[in-house]
Amino acid sequence: MAQGLKCIMQWFMDRKCLTLLVILSLVIRFAILMVVIEHPEKSLGGDAGHYDLIARNLLAKHQFLGPSTMLGTKHYKGLSFWHEAQLYPDSMIPESLRPPLYPGFLAAIYLLFGRSVAVVLLFQNLLAVMTGIIAYKVSEKLFGNTVGIITFILITCNLGLLAFPFYLLTETLFVFLLTLAFWFLIEFLETSRKKYLLFSAVIAGASALCKPITCYLILAVMPVLVMKYRTELSRIVVYGLLYSGVAMMVISPWLIRNYLIFNHAKISSSQGLNLYIVNVSMMESDKFASDWGLLHKQKLIDVQEIIDKSKLNSMEISTITEEMGLSAIRKEPLSYLRIHLKGMVRMLIGHNLPYLHALLTDKPYNSGSALSIFVETGSLRSALDSLRRTSGSLPVVVVLIVIVRALIYMFFLYGGYRMIKTSPLYLLLFLSFIGYFVVLTGPFGIDPRFSVPIIPFINIVASFGIYSLFERFRLHRETSKGEV
Template sequence: MKAYRGIIFVIVVSVLASVATAYWNGTLFQTSFTDWSDDSQYYNARALSLLHTGSLGEDQAQFRRPPAYPLFLAAIYGVFGERIAVAWVANIALFSLSLFLLWWLALQWLVGMRSYVVPLLCGLYGGFHYYVFSVGSEMLSVFLLLVLLFFLLRYRESQEMRYLILFGVAGGALALTKPIFLYAVPILLGGIAYQMRQYKGSLRHAGVAFAIVLFFVGGWAARTYALFGELQTERSGHIVYTRALYGTLSLRDAGIHLLASVTNDYVADQLFPGYGDDPVATRLGVMRITAFRELRADGYENKEIERILFGRGVSEAMRHPLMFAAGAVPLLFDLNTPENFNGFPVTRMFVGTRNTIAPWQKIAIVLGIRAMWFFFLAVVVTGMIRAARTALPNIGPLVFLVAFANISHAFLIIPPEPRFLVPVLPLYVMFFVMGARAIVDKLSKKSII
């Protein structure tokens, strides 16, 4: 009971901190549906459409996004009322449950007070608070990924099939929230089937779990095909095409982008004037929009355009394979960029703003933030390496998910926004604590972990 008091305290403090952040950045006052735009507007529109018309109304949107979060919103709006505050309360619940699950995971490798440090650091991180008081799929995806790991580790302990069945349900829901994780699920299942190959039922259990995931994803894809003639859960042709365009960049442009990704667009603009107003991501986005409009002018429908852009993207990637692959390096830095309390990455900090601050001061601030973040990432990597070298039991899935999220986004999406890594951010914190203990261990010459 005493242990539970500790995590309850961590959860209460974290929720209060997220409320304070939402008050400070003004999000707490965005209580109307009209206050929200972009992805939030899409999710709300689809949820309200389902409640009022019985259909998600996906045909009204230019790009189709994953369905799980709109369905989740529709469920809670239908039960508790159509108010933004309902989405916030649901996110707070998901946030609290995620911190509890993170504590449970930490207990597998960290003892005593150290197990509370992981959820506490995660709960106090201001960049994480933004997603608690927002209307987006990030908190749901964090919760589902931690549930996925919970059932996976429970299966490792007990070999009970029910845990892999629940793993399959969580995996299917996660794939319909963040489709990229669909490709991680079979690897996780294959890994556990191999590690437990001495147990005869493991392969059969893994097959059942994967069948459940395919039922979720395949069922929705079949429904989408029946309605719109597209066998997919999300339109991705424009995403693949834009990322493939990176291969067409000159070495100079790629080099400037690398500089910007390590520092930010303002710093790059100081050395290469004009870059701040026309960064690589914007330039490639304009090329995609131009191609889209040209195809629309030729009479193609959205689904046909997506199919054409996907084909063009594959062709471009094959035509410039080295530059396409090299682009993953700066995109990894773009992914691993710190965010402020408003959910904005440091990438665009000071571009066209704060003219009263001297340029050298702006550069110093940016480099200072980057230095602290790179230190954090270095400790995270240290923790991952230490965990892998010491063969900590059951740590493999966590290492894999962090690596998978980084590599897959770096090779598929531009610009790869830091929010794409939010589902694995709690795992970053886990490895940060492990890395910090490894460093202390080395300095003190004592066995701490």
Template sequence: MPSIHKNIFTIAVVAFLFRLLMFFFVFEHSERTIRPDTPSYVRPAINMTEGHGFSGNEHPPFFPSAIRTPIYPVFIAFFYTVFERDVLIIAFVQIFIDTLTAVLIYIWGRRLFSESAARLGGLIYSLSVEQAVHAVFILTESLFTLFFLWAIIAVSCYREHCRLRWLVSGGILIGIAILIRPIALFFPLIGLLFIWMASPNMRWQFMRHGIIFLLIIAGIVVPWVIRNYLTLGLLKVSSISSYNLLFYNAASLSTDLHRISQAQARAAINDQVTKELTALGWKGDELHSAQLYTAWSRKILFSAPIRYVYIHLKNDINCFLPDVTDFLELIGATQGGKETLSVLNQHGLIAAVNHYFDDNIWLLWAVFPFIALLGVTYLGTILGISIQILQKHWDSLRLLFLPAAYLTLLPGAAATPRFRVPAMPYICLLAGIGIAKSIQCYKIRQQQRTPI
């Protein structure tokens, strides 16, 4: 078997078996696949299968909703229609989807870098506990990660071959990614910048193609925006952004300014906003709720914008924490302490660990291998970035660094390890570069020390 086929087979088997292990933990406990956001995806899927349209209501009247974008609920609805209505079906399919992502990382990394760097990147991703855990959660992570990575691979192929069909494919894929998870909405601008920076001699051609790229994305996303406007009067991809802006970002600033917990800040904001919505007769109205959330957010954030930027970036660090909570809850070992992230932000890491584990500190040793792997991954990533800079491989560095930075810097107060999941393909490849180079240097030094 040729080396490339052997490596693909190895990475696919490792990725699939590790995710299958997570599936065994939920096989008799399907409720463990359910997260706080899961019902907001599953309910529209069920309503679509029952002919009630894209609605988040459990009972009539089934009002149209724009809280979630359509692709993931449609994905769920498809399998609910073909098979029985069981979340385990979705979890099992997502195992294959995330395994495909691991294989794509290797294939793409092999084109960009060395065989060893690509292989290491694919294996690190395959053994990442965050990726494996979220593969069996009924959330958008696995599907979004695949399409977002696929889109960037298509754009990189366009950069390499200057063939428009690759850019067309990238536009279609990024448009789908936006309709899976709207966090990708602004990334086409970064992709356009990346295309434009390709070659000074071909910038006009790249700019023309870039316009086509944006038009293709718009052709996929805009019909959904038009639907939201016609049914709700909401000229947005999703109304969830208004909610997050108020109850996470604005609440985080309020927490800092008033020296209270995030739970207290959110409760206070919720009470005031609910009273205003009720007084105006807008309670339960998605359009006016979104407008009021946005107005309140701006009022709070503009009161201390510089402080907010600092808090936003500080909270982004939460993306890089080990996802111990989700793993332990998946295997049924612990339910975790409430408001652990709030304790972390206010009192530091040691206090957060003690708060979460309480009398079960021994569980920390159970997850130590995963924490150690993540630490090695981060160290390899730093080395990989340094190597790319020293070798002046700016294009490949931008190709990996920009998506990872975009996905992990945007969340702010909402940041949790979950938001790092779609960024891991690029982090893992950078780590693969750094670790492969370190191994190579170690072997050279050993050979130099070996007497002839």
């Protein structure tokens, strides 16, 4: 233990610039934390209240329990200790909507420190800084120390990775695990040591227990294995099976639990529910130019009626709603393709300013801000009209964010272009991970929250682009001086 701490300290001492940036990042996050803990209810809105309730049930009843209805958390008051469990003690049933890792993370903190929102936020901010350090290590490994420093700065300043550690939501823990799995995958590709592939697979499996979207992460890994071992089919097959098999072993206890309780071996019941309630609502809203919120609410009511009238468990309800969603999509495949593609684009251009803005001001999350309107409607005219109506400094901030995002993507494209020549294998890996999340997220890309997983990968490539561009200018200047 002491030797390990000594090695860590020496590692940071050898990287003084990174150490100073880490300290500065922690100071900024601590300052924001001091503001946020004055109103901890902001950190517990929406899905956060559900995670908090499950965590408290884990501690009190030693079971993974949630509300008995889909709308059970609608009026949940997150700050009232055991509020919902006390009011509706018999309404808690085995939970299937939320995977276990994040509620377990909360429960572990509650067990050690009591139910303190501030302590959870502190731990999440430490994870966010560690995510930046891991991204630095990936960049340093592939491109050198300077690119690593640029990567850490970009990730530290990113609004998504700055805002979400202050919410009791899965994003921070999930991105940390995903970046860690990516780092071990890089180590495997560099050294061909199978232990790194195993570590990556274990962590990928754990991340699927945080957000189920990584269940199929092998789809992002396989193209890289094929490219690296294109003349060795047996190694491609063995490594592919090893990665997916180990990840499945990590997930399997939860699948067994759900099979025993619900007779369905799925990680979550969210897939079917989201397909009908969210995706079909978006499709109908886009096709008929109607209010998405009203359609979404009506779909919730429809599903709630099925729940109230039947004796089916939540997984069975999910299966029914999944078929309802697929049926609607089969009737209008082009309409669904349209909203899927729009969601992919919005995921790439989305921003997280409203989440940070809501934390630091008395105003709630404002989906009517100019950039949000552009992201949600695709209408530049509506966004500009909103911008003109907005008073104060927010329009300036929005414009700056748009400019910075545009520059990041320009550097990303240039970095990708340079990687085609220098490291095509790793370019494929970055593009595979980014493409995986963009394609699978689809219509959900309307919420900038879902863009958070791809932030580290985009910024690493963009950092290499920044470095390469400055190196090109430097060499050009030196060449010009030499000629003179």
